[in-house]
Amino acid sequence: MSGLHVSNLSHAFHGDDVVRGVSVFVRPGELVCLLGPSGCGKTTLLRVAAGLEDLQKGEVHLGERLVASGATGFNLPPEKRGIGLMFQDYALFPHLTVAENILFGVKPKSRRQAWMEGALEQMGLAAFAETYPHTLSGGQQQRVALLRAIAPEPSVLFLDEPFSGLDVTRRADIRTQTLNLLKETGVATLMVTHDPEEAMFMADRILVMNHGRMVQDGSPDDIYFRPNSAFVTDLFGAVNRWAGIVTGGQINSPLGIIEASSFNEGQRVQVLIRPDGIRLAAPGTQPAEIAGDAPCRPAPPSVPAGSPVTQRQPGFVVVRARSLGRASQVAFRVPNGTAEDTVMEARIPGRFLPQAGSLVWATVNAREAHVFAID
Amino acid sequence: MAIALLIALPLLAVLFLALSPSDDIWNHLIATVLGKYVWTTLGLMMGVGFGTMVIGTATAWLVTMCKFPGRKLFNWALLLPLAVPAYVLAFVVTDQLEYAGTLQVVLREIFGWSSRQDYWFPEIRSLPGAIVVMTLVLYPYVYLLARAAFLEQSVCVLDVSRTLGNGPWQSFFKVALPLARPAIVIGMTLALMEALNDLGTVEFFAVNTFTSGIYDVWLNMSSRSGAAQLASVLLIFVLTLIALERTARSGRRFHHTSSKYSTLACYRLRGPRAALAFLVCALPLSFGFLLPAAVLFSYSLNFYAETLAANYFQYVLNSLTLSSIAAISSVLIGVFMAYGVRLNGSPTVRAAARFASIGYAIPGAILAIGVVIPLGIFDNALDRFLLATLGISGGLFLSGTVVAVIYGYTVRFLALSYGTMEASLGKITPNMDGAARTLGHSPAATLRRVHLPLVRGSLLTAGLLVFVDCMKELPLTLILRPFNYDTLATFVFQYASDELIEEAALGALTIVGAGIIPVILLSWNIVNSRPGQNQDSRLKVTR
Numbered sequence: 055m056s057g058l059h060v061s062n063l064s065h066a067f068h069g070d071d072v073v074r075g076v077s078v079f080v081r082p083g084e085l086v087c088l089l090g091p092s093g094c095g096k097t098t099l100l101r102v103a104a105g106l107e108d109l110q111k112g113e114v115h116l117g118e119r120l121v122a123s124g125a126t127g128f129n130l131p132p133e134k135r136g137i138g139l140m141f142q143d144y145a146l147f148p149h150l151t152v153a154e155n156i157l158f159g160v161k162p163k164s165r166r167q168a169w170m171e172g173a174l175e176q177m178g179l180a181a182f183a184e185t186y187p188h189t190l191s192g193g194q195q196q197r198v199a200l201l202r203a204i205a206p207e208p209s210v211l212f213l214d215e216p217f218s219g220l221d222v223t224r225r226a227d228i229r230t231q232t233l234n235l236l237k238e239t240g241v242a243t244l245m246v247t248h249d250p251e252e253a254m255f256m257a258d259r260i261l262v263m264n265h266g267r268m269v270q271d272g273s274p275d276d277i278y279f280r281p282n283s284a285f286v287t288d289l290f291g292a293v294n295r296w297a298g299i300v301t302g303g304q305i306n307s308p309l310g311i312i313e314a315s316s317f318n319e320g321q322r323v324q325v326l327i328r329p330d331g332i333r334l335a336a337p338g339t340q341p342a343e344i345a346g347d348a349p350c351r352p353a354p355p356s357v358p359a360g361s362p363v364t365q366r367q368p369g370f371v372v373v374r375a376r377s378l379g380r381a382s383q384v385a386f387r388v389p390n391g392t393a394e395d396t397v398m399e400a401r402i403p404g405r406f407l408p409q410a411g412s413l414v415w416a417t418v419n420a421r422e423a424h425v426f427a428i429d
Numbered sequence: 430m431a432i433a434l435l436i437a438l439p440l441l442a443v444l445f446l447a448l449s450p451s452d453d454i455w456n457h458l459i460a461t462v463l464g465k466y467v468w469t470t471l472g473l474m475m476g477v478g479f480g481t482m483v484i485g486t487a488t489a490w491l492v493t494m495c496k497f498p499g500r501k502l503f504n505w506a507l508l509l510p511l512a513v514p515a516y517v518l519a520f521v522v523t524d525q526l527e528y529a530g531t532l533q534v535v536l537r538e539i540f541g542w543s544s545r546q547d548y549w550f551p552e553i554r555s556l557p558g559a560i561v562v563m564t565l566v567l568y569p570y571v572y573l574l575a576r577a578a579f580l581e582q583s584v585c586v587l588d589v590s591r592t593l594g595n596g597p598w599q600s601f602f603k604v605a606l607p608l609a610r611p612a613i614v615i616g617m618t619l620a621l622m623e624a625l626n627d628l629g630t631v632e633f634f635a636v637n638t639f640t641s642g643i644y645d646v647w648l649n650m651s652s653r654s655g656a657a658q659l660a661s662v663l664l665i666f667v668l669t670l671i672a673l674e675r676t677a678r679s680g681r682r683f684h685h686t687s688s689k690y691s692t693l694a695c696y697r698l699r700g701p702r703a704a705l706a707f708l709v710c711a712l713p714l715s716f717g718f719l720l721p722a723a724v725l726f727s728y729s730l731n732f733y734a735e736t737l738a739a740n741y742f743q744y745v746l747n748s749l750t751l752s753s754i755a756a757i758s759s760v761l762i763g764v765f766m767a768y769g770v771r772l773n774g775s776p777t778v779r780a781a782a783r784f785a786s787i788g789y790a791i792p793g794a795i796l797a798i799g800v801v802i803p804l805g806i807f808d809n810a811l812d813r814f815l816l817a818t819l820g821i822s823g824g825l826f827l828s829g830t831v832v833a834v835i836y837g838y839t840v841r842f843l844a845l846s847y848g849t850m851e852a853s854l855g856k857i858t859p860n861m862d863g864a865a866r867t868l869g870h871s872p873a874a875t876l877r878r879v880h881l882p883l884v885r886g887s888l889l890t891a892g893l894l895v896f897v898d899c900m901k902e903l904p905l906t907l908i909l910r911p912f913n914y915d916t917l918a919t920f921v922f923q924y925a926s927d928e929l930i931e932e933a934a935l936g937a938l939t940i941v942g943a944g945i946i947p948v949i950l951l952s953w954n955i956v957n958s959r960p961g962q963n964q965d966s967r968l969k970v971t972r
Binding site for chain 2: 101105107131132133134135136137138139141142143145146147148149158159161164202203206212
């Protein structure tokens with residue numbers, strides 16, 4: 055049984071805790087993403103697991119083999135671990151050709167010669183085997199670095215922000231190519247990224263980290279649709295926030311009633327709704343249903359007397375509407391009982407561009423309304 | 430760590446000896462010569478500092494910001510005086526300008542003077558003379574750094590100054606000069622360190638600076654501790670300079686105000702202004718390099734037979750051997766230390782490496798004393814050990830041998846190779862190490878297969894620079910050399926001191942020739958330099 059097992063790892067630099075008690079398990083053939091903002095400790099975790107930093111607390115196993123232990127101070131040097139690591143800046147050796155780079159970690163070189171030729175062919179790099187890295191484009195360098203990391207057939211592969219150096223237009227292609235290659239080799243892979251979409255696309259499982267701690271561990275679908283904290287919800291871009299108080303196991307928001315049965319009566323909570331979770335329609339019509347939507351009930355008509363809410367029926371005032379091509383971004387004003395209205399953003403698939411100042415009706419996809427306690 | 434200690438040993442030895450109470454030489458020194466040493470040394474430093482600053486800054490500004498005939502040539506040729514050791518220039522200048530020298534002979538003929546009483550001529554062998562000589566060969570330090578600083582300056586800043594109503598002169602004094610100040614200060618401190626190191630000029634001119642005092646106390650009064658105590662006072666000057674340099678260096682970081690660089694807009698100079706600019710650049714170049722080189726060359730042509738007869742080839746061989754071994758050992762130790770710091774960057778190791786590499790700032794005379802003391806202790810211990818165990822006397826095993834000289838060279842010039850290695854290793858991202866390590870290579874294999882191939886060029890440069898500096902090095906060699914063992918430098922110094930400059934000319938010319946190598950390297954660097962590049966590596970190359 056191979057794979058990577060990091061247990062209860064903690065790490066500090068000059069007294070600052072960077073990683074605090076994180077455990078990671080990557081099965082053979084599995085691709086796990088460490089996702090989090092910069093400085094959350096994900097790269098440190100990867101470097102410690104790879105052996106580039108000495109372990110301080112915890113244990114690292116590669117398969118059955120203990121390679122580092124904080125209790126005994128044992129650290130197997132990285133060159134003895136049989137791992138592969140691809141760096142964010144690729145770190146190709148400038149004085150070696152592409153072929154020499156790829157076979158740098160292979161002994162004897164002839165063992166993987168045929169494999170390398172095939173892989174270069176498959177990656178469209180066959181013509182560059184004898185050239186030097188600086189003549190290659192960023193995307194080509196990225197692929198060479200990847201091939202170099204997997205050429206010695208490591209049991210575990212580490213990828214440190216493997217796509218961040220690429221420009222956006224090339225990224226999608228190279229991601230697909232990389233994913234195919236990794237699935238073909240079946241190596242256990244731990245990848246670090248700060249880009250949630252990249253993590254969603256690449257990962258079998260995502261581990262979200264923040265301030266050195268593991269925040270959530272789950273499938274991409276879990277992380278997106280069942281985030282366990284405001285922090286995880288926020289990762290995927292700006293969200294609409296609404297503060298409310300739980301009454302009768304639910305929250306009355308201007309956009310509808312939101313289920314909150316797991317919270318105490320009278321608890322102050324915040325509702326986070328992604329722009330994609332809001333559906334809009336012209337007054338008098340029902341917002342279009344989208345497959346998988348779980349619409350919530352509209353807000354009750356009874357509104358406390360004297361509340362400005364009564365005046366804004368039957369809808370919300372549009373602030374601005376912009377076309378993003380495949381979707382439309384609409385900002386609208388939601389009264390919140392104070393002089394300043396809340397402005398919410400909705401992203402509607404297709405083309406939906408109401409005039410600024412006109413009225414729209416809104417509902418929320420209940421699956422995308424996430425309720426968390428306010429500490 | 431151990432190596433760093435070995436390298437730092439001479440320094441520690443001097444400090445130790447200076448602090449330990451000994452004979453009443455101290456009182457004697459204070460009563461007699463100390464005051465004179467202090468004032469002469471201060472005077473020398475002020476003069477050389479001011480001179481190099483003015484010449485270096487002015488020429489740097491002219492070649493970077495103005496267009497006039499010969500600018501491209503001056504750009505690199507202004508570095509040439511760096512190839513001439515101060516003592517060589519001192520000999521040539523004295524030879525030409527003294528009573529029997531060419532200039533005074535010509536003057537006497539023109540004006541019909543017959544003797545010294547008929548006219549006034551400045552005394553060459555004096556403190557002002559030493560200042561002029563050193564300024565002429567040391568200004569390139571300031572030139573080099575000021576030039577780099579002016580190149581680095583964003584033109585936008587100067588443009589802004591112009592749009593705000595400042596003329597070219599005002600812009601220079603209000604914007605460009607303050608921005609370049611840290612670089613100029615660094616250049617000055619480097620020049621001053623060299624000035625303090627100088628022994629040949631001050632001995633020959635009989636100017637009583639600390640360095641010459643140490644030499645005299647050492648050789649003529651045979652007082653080891655007295656020399657060490659003088660050395661420790663000189664160290665105060667040196668440490669002040671180091672502190673000044675470090676401060677200026679840390680200040681540099683904040684002096685980049687804009688990252689926008691465009692081609693420097695030059696002031697085009699015409700007519701008398703262009704002639705003036707030409708003259709400002711041509712004078713230091715002529716007196717610092719062209720004239721001495723020409724004089725030496727003509728003497729060499731006429732007197733080469735005498736030089737060859739004086740065992741010239743033996744001296745060349747000695748110089749080559751010593752310098753090569755010192756270069757190789759400096760580079761090996763430099764690589765070892767720089768890679769050690771890279772692998773284990775703990776503050777202690779860093780500090781040790783840094784301390785070991787301040788040898789470059791320490792005048793050779795001090796280092797020489799520092800080398801002799803520990804070697805002497807070692808020899809005595811060995812002698813006693815051999816007597817006790819084998820019943821034979823080991824004599825002086827290391828002291829007074831070439832080992833001592835090479836040890837001294839290595840201590841003094843380690844900074845060159847260490848600095849060069851550190852700078853070029855610093856350009857290799859640590860991820861390279863990580864990549865090689867995760868690909869199954871041990872640290873040693875990583876050094877061999879990744880780092881050494883990548884820094885091969887700088888390695889060679891470092892070795893070459895150490896080599897050339899060892900060829901020129903006088904004070905260390907003079908004090909540490911074995912009896913009757915001469916290198917080119919000591920040969921030239923002794924012959925020229927005995928007014929036999931003609932016979933020594935070929936030797937001096939050889940030293941100057943070797944000195945041109947780093948100048949070529951530097952000019953190549955200058956031609957290829959772009960704004961925004963790391964200037965510090967170049968700076969270390971200068972030393």
